[in-house]
Amino acid sequence: MDRLTAVILAAGEAKRMRSRQPKVLHPLCGRPLIAYALRTARALADRTVVVTGPNADDVRVAAGDGATFVEQRERLGTGHALGQARAACGDGPIVVLAADMPLLSSETLERLVAHHRGAGAAATVLTAVVDRPQGYGRILRQGGRVKRIVEDRDATDDQKKITEINTSVYCFEARRLWKALAEVRPDNEQGEYYLTDVIGILAKAGSRIEAVAAPDPIEALGINDRKQLAAVAAILRRRILDRLMADGVTIVDPASTYIEDTVTIGPDTVVEPQVVIEGVTTFGTECVIGSGSHVTASRFGDRVALKPYCIINDAVVEDGATLGPFCHLRPGCHIGAKAKVGNFAELKKSRIGRGSKVPHVSYVGDTTVGEDVNIGAGTVTCNYDGVRKHETKIADGAFVGTNSSLVAPLTIGEGAYIGAGSTITQDVPPGALAVARGQQVVKEGWAAGKVKKHARPEE
Ligand code: UD1
Ligand code: CA
Numbered sequence: 001m002d003r004l005t006a007v008i009l010a011a012g013e014a015k016r017m018r019s020r021q022p023k024v025l026h027p028l029c030g031r032p033l034i035a036y037a038l039r040t041a042r043a044l045a046d047r048t049v050v051v052t053g054p055n056a057d058d059v060r061v062a063a064g065d066g067a068t069f070v071e072q073r074e075r076l077g078t079g080h081a082l083g084q085a086r087a088a089c090g091d092g093p094i095v096v097l098a099a100d101m102p103l104l105s106s107e108t109l110e111r112l113v114a115h116h117r118g119a120g121a122a123a124t125v126l127t128a129v130v131d132r133p134q135g136y137g138r139i140l141r142q143g144g145r146v147k148r149i150v151e152d153r154d155a156t157d158d159q160k161k162i163t164e165i166n167t168s169v170y171c172f173e174a175r176r177l178w179k180a181l182a183e184v185r186p187d188n189e190q191g192e193y194y195l196t197d198v199i200g201i202l203a204k205a206g207s208r209i210e211a212v213a214a215p216d217p218i219e220a221l222g223i224n225d226r227k228q229l230a231a232v233a234a235i236l237r238r239r240i241l242d243r244l245m246a247d248g249v250t251i252v253d254p255a256s257t258y259i260e261d262t263v264t265i266g267p268d269t270v271v272e273p274q275v276v277i278e279g280v281t282t283f284g285t286e287c288v289i290g291s292g293s294h295v296t297a298s299r300f301g302d303r304v305a306l307k308p309y310c311i312i313n314d315a316v317v318e319d320g321a322t323l324g325p326f327c328h329l330r331p332g333c334h335i336g337a338k339a340k341v342g343n344f345a346e347l348k349k350s351r352i353g354r355g356s357k358v359p360h361v362s363y364v365g366d367t368t369v370g371e372d373v374n375i376g377a378g379t380v381t382c383n384y385d386g387v388r389k390h391e392t393k394i395a396d397g398a399f400v401g402t403n404s405s406l407v408a409p410l411t412i413g414e415g416a417y418i419g420a421g422s423t424i425t426q427d428v429p430p431g432a433l434a435v436a437r438g439q440q441v442v443k444e445g446w447a448a449g450k451v452k453k454h455a456r457p458e459e
Helices: 033-042 057-063 078-084 106-119 174-181 197-204 226-246 446-454
Strands: 005-010 047-052 068-071 094-098 123-129 138-142 145-150 164-172 209-213 263-265 276-278 281-283 294-296 311-313 315-317 327-329 333-335 340-348 357-365 367-369 380-382 392-394 405-407 410-412
Touching (some): 005 033, 005 078, 033 047, 033 057, 033 094, 033 106, 047 057, 047 078, 057 068, 106 123, 106 164, 106 209, 123 197, 145 209, 174 197, 263 276, 311 315, 357 367, 405 410
Parallel strands (some): 005 047, 005 094, 047 068, 311 327, 327 340, 380 405, 392 410
Antiparallel strands (some): 094 164, 123 164, 138 145
């Protein structure tokens, strides 16, 4: 069979987004918009060509390997954009899709190509019948056959009533496509070279035009403005949650749960309401993700409990650990198995060993904590001297008393004890007790004297 080329049109100016960023880089459920079209195209094409605008290095980076990029220097319309891809295409069928329709499925694209090949058509258009066709190109038929596509802004009032729309997804026979494309003229309201005109040109020349309807018109939803971006995101989000629930994850309240496409969660994990999970994040089985938690780019083992309101970014958390409520893991933390990081603890770039505890109101930064260590409430690692960051090491079995300041660089040896309220500035050897605080002074009977002194003189 002829090799199939997919061309993704991604050079549009996206005026309606009112953004300095290219439309195709706007994030949608954790991936740049263009990633969806790429995934759909790659699922069936032998080669994928992306037409980008000028200065599209960011788009190339986001798209990654596996595609050829061509530049459309001037944005002269969808027809002109496809023309730029000619040299990069093969002689086999050419599938064209817009970069801004992330709900298009590869199954639908496959059906389109199969129908095109079966019918030996010059062009096959993916259409959809929608309730609100405003903004879309309309399919004009004659005696049932597709004759032409008219853009919304060029349509007459009667044509505007047509509900069969052009999805902007096509399959073309290469030779006849390029010939017809050369005949396209920019004589329309926008003064652009419309790819849609190719259909009319081919039909007029007596070529066979086929149409395949998308099984669900939702697949045709294009993102042209931020309102549509939000609407499509809501649909995608619901699909992600449905997939997770089908895989055995409990989502207590799908309406208030935001999980990106890049997240994997094991069965019997419970996601409580108001949770956001983003980036490349994985949870094992039987975890609990407490309400109000916001998790980014992190890896969790099995049976991890996140009590409500944990903010976690770029962490690794091993089996059976407990976090929160209200804990903040800033980037670079590794929490060992069965460890506990509790209320109002902020950790940064730190390792907490197996079974160790940082249960209450602490700051731990640039620190390595061994196994079975207890860090008392209010402990602060003083890791910053105003110029540089310094490291703290707390070995296995150490006990750090409440309200201690550990001034880094510092090493606390295995099994050592720090007395509560200490400011520790020197290393503490294994097994030692370090106390660094003002000596307590007790004055017996002092209070009674004070009462006497301040008593009112007798009248
Ligand atoms: C297009 C179709 C319309 C269809 C609709 C479906 C045309 C003329 N119209 O309209 O019939 O109903 O899609 O969503 O094709 N692009 C370029 N270079 C350009 C212009 C556009 O690469 O010079 C790219 C855009 O990045 C986008 C795609 O082509 O990915 C479609 O362009 P857009 O401006 O969104 O077209 P619509 O007005 O939506
Ligand atoms: Ca569009």
